[in-house]
Amino acid sequence: MVPCDRRRGTARALEVDRRVRAGSTGVRYHPHPAGCVTASGTRRAGAMVENVDPSRMATATYVYCLIAGSRVPALDRVPAGLPGTGPVRLLDVNGDDSTAAAPPTSPRSRGQGPAEDRSRLRRAAGRSANQWLVVADAPIAQYGDAAINRHLSDLDWVSRAAIAHEAVVEAFIDAPAVLPMKLFTLFNNDARALDHLRRERSRVAGLLKRVGGHHEWGVRVVLDPAYRPPAKRRASGGASAASGLAYLSLKKAQRDHASELARRARTTVADLYDRLQAEASASRRRTAADLPAKGGPLLLDAAFLVPRSRSGQFRALVGRQSKALASHGYHLTMSGPWPPYTFIQD
Secondary structure, three states: OOOEOOOOEEOOHHHOOHHHHHOEEOOOOOOOHHHOEOOOOOOEOOEOEOOOOOOOOOEEEEEEEEEEEOOOOOOOOOOOOOOOOOOOEEEEOOOOHHHOEOOOOOHHHOOOOHHHHHHHHHHHHOOOOEEEEEEEEEEHHHHOHHHHHHHOOOHHHHHHHHHHHHHHHHOOOOOOEEEEEOOOOEEOOHHHHHHHHHHOHHHHHHHHHHHOOEEEEEEEEEEOOOOOOOOOOOOOOOOHHHHHHHHHHHHHHHHHHHHHHHHHHHHHHHHHHHHHHOOOOEEEEOOHHHOOOOOOOEEEEEEEEEEHHHHHHHHHHHHHHHHHHHOOOEEEEEEEEEOOHHHOOO
16 A cells, blocks of 8 residues: 555645744644645745734734635634644634634634624535635744744744644644645734735636645656565575676666666656546646655655545555556655645745
């Protein structure tokens, strides 16, 4: 069965800092989340951070993702989110600010009981093409622009934030459509976040149409350094000199085989990519040198946007291809399912 890697990842932290991109940990984090939705013209790669004034406000609105569907997303199993932030809550993009939904413990819902919250959410769910921003209150002292810039060189800090961010996004992976936002996407308040999404309405609609009902799957292929071609049978007996010659011949054959694998790699991975691409709605092949691979040279690093209804067929195809390639010295791993990080770029 093909390895389905759910723990492999890095602390690249959404291209926030090149020093972070160079780091590698064993965390379960999507290896290429840099394609998340963000506004054009942001001041820092990987995020939208407004100029928040700590003297005028204590918290900003942190945005994890956008959800679209006919039902209100459930929050009961959503993890806590970034350290120090408030409870994860929902903002109704289709309505006005008064329809923002939050758990009863959230500061934004004080004075409103759970029954009223549920009533407002049911009214929101009654409309067509419902959209919600998944947000939380973020302390300016901890997640304001200046604070984030101070911590960008701290690999552990950015890693923890990146893992927590992705964990919240992944909690909604089975929603009809999810558009992940980049790490450290913050707005001054709820109204500014909603206003931004409404201004981007046509662009967002196109993205939702593209990725709705799909999951992203990652596929990687490396040369297996432990692979050895089957040894040829030799006749028994012979002098020790003959045995030494046979050993040298075997080592030469192994080196020649490795060289042949490298020469054939381009054709092999191109054929694999074409086969998998035919089963996906969209695909992206990343530059292999973008991220180092453990074990051997990285030959293929690709992402496939697959209809959820065809996930089983896609995984079965990858399994067959993995088995076939393994017999020739190639090692294939698959990761996913993921939110569609790679396929929400314009």
